[in-house]
Amino acid sequence: MANLKGGTFQKQIKDAFHRLEAFGVSRAGKSDNLTHSDKLAEKREMYLRDITSFFKSQNLNNKLNTLFTKQNLDNFFNQRLENLSSKTQENYLRGFSSMLQGLEQQNITIPLFTEDKEFFNDRVKIIKDEADIIIENRYIENVDNVIKSLYEDRAISGLIAQCQYDLSIRQSEAFELVKNPLKYLDNGYVMDLVGKGNHRYMAKEISFELEQKLLNNSYDLIDKSTYYQDLKSYDISSHDFRFTAARDNFENMLKNGISEKEAKLKVSEELNHKREAITDYYLKRTE
Numbered sequence: 001m002a003n004l005k006g007g008t009f010q011k012q013i014k015d016a017f018h019r020l021e022a023f024g025v026s027r028a029g030k031s032d033n034l035t036h037s038d039k040l041a042e043k044r045e046m047y048l049r050d051i052t053s054f055f056k057s058q059n060l061n062n063k064l065n066t067l068f069t070k071q072n073l074d075n076f077f078n079q080r081l082e083n084l085s086s087k088t089q090e091n092y093l094r095g096f097s098s099m100l101q102g103l104e105q106q107n108i109t110i111p112l113f114t115e116d117k118e119f120f121n122d123r124v125k126i127i128k129d130e131a132d133i134i135i136e137n138r139y140i141e142n143v144d145n146v147i148k149s150l151y152e153d154r155a156i157s158g159l160i161a162q163c164q165y166d167l168s169i170r171q172s173e174a175f176e177l178v179k180n181p182l183k184y185l186d187n188g189y190v191m192d193l194v195g196k197g198n199h200r201y202m203a204k205e206i207s208f209e210l211e212q213k214l215l216n217n218s219y220d221l222i223d224k225s226t227y228y229q230d231l232k233s234y235d236i237s238s239h240d241f242r243f244t245a246a247r248d249n250f251e252n253m254l255k256n257g258i259s260e261k262e263a264k265l266k267v268s269e270e271l272n273h274k275r276e277a278i279t280d281y282y283l284k285r286t287e
Helices: 011-018 037-056 071-079 085-107 111-115 117-129 143-153 155-167 171-179 207-213 224-232 239-255 260-270 276-284
Strands: none
Touching: 011 037, 011 085, 037 071, 037 085, 071 117, 085 111, 085 117, 085 171, 117 224, 143 155, 143 224, 143 239, 155 171, 155 207, 155 224, 155 239, 171 224, 239 260, 239 276, 260 276
């Protein structure tokens, strides 16, 4: 295996294009990942432009292909895919993966494929999990015990999971809160947390216990793929905490004398929505 030629990223990009170029070559009967069209060439130019800009911002200047490590790509995708739709994220990951596979097929060393062959598949699974895909039986039985066990396995995973359940928030929002607690915590409330579609959550009361855990957290934030694997050992996904919180909060409201209609609206608001139908969706998936 070899490295891309050239002393600069720009020259290495040109070498990558040259190795991948297969315009006018039929793909019939082939399973290569080469560049067979102008449209694909434009996308790959975008991918390489994006990744080299990121590497420059991180002051990384080794051979371009040697920088395609699991850690570097995790950091890049966490930044590049933020706030994009689930489908756009998935398409970007699949396109980038195909490009790297094409380079490897052309004898270029790609460290990622030695470190983690399932890297792209796992990230796509995470994206699909975060999307509100219709899956039945999302309720986590004994959720408090599950969170306790996660703390014992890896404290930071337990903290993320507790944030998701206690505050009825998505995985990405829990990661943001854990990463920047001082930005959002204000006298026992979580304020101005931004959710899907750039919609801000209503102010959420937070327990003193969880608030202190966030403020005194000394553990490094893990990547989403690690969190995904930690949850996988319990046969649950990150969004299940949000489903479970919706069901538990709804039932607690009913026990406290709140009408079903009002409870559904309140739960919907806690989920950062405004319609009863959203609560119905969550309740149906936790029956």
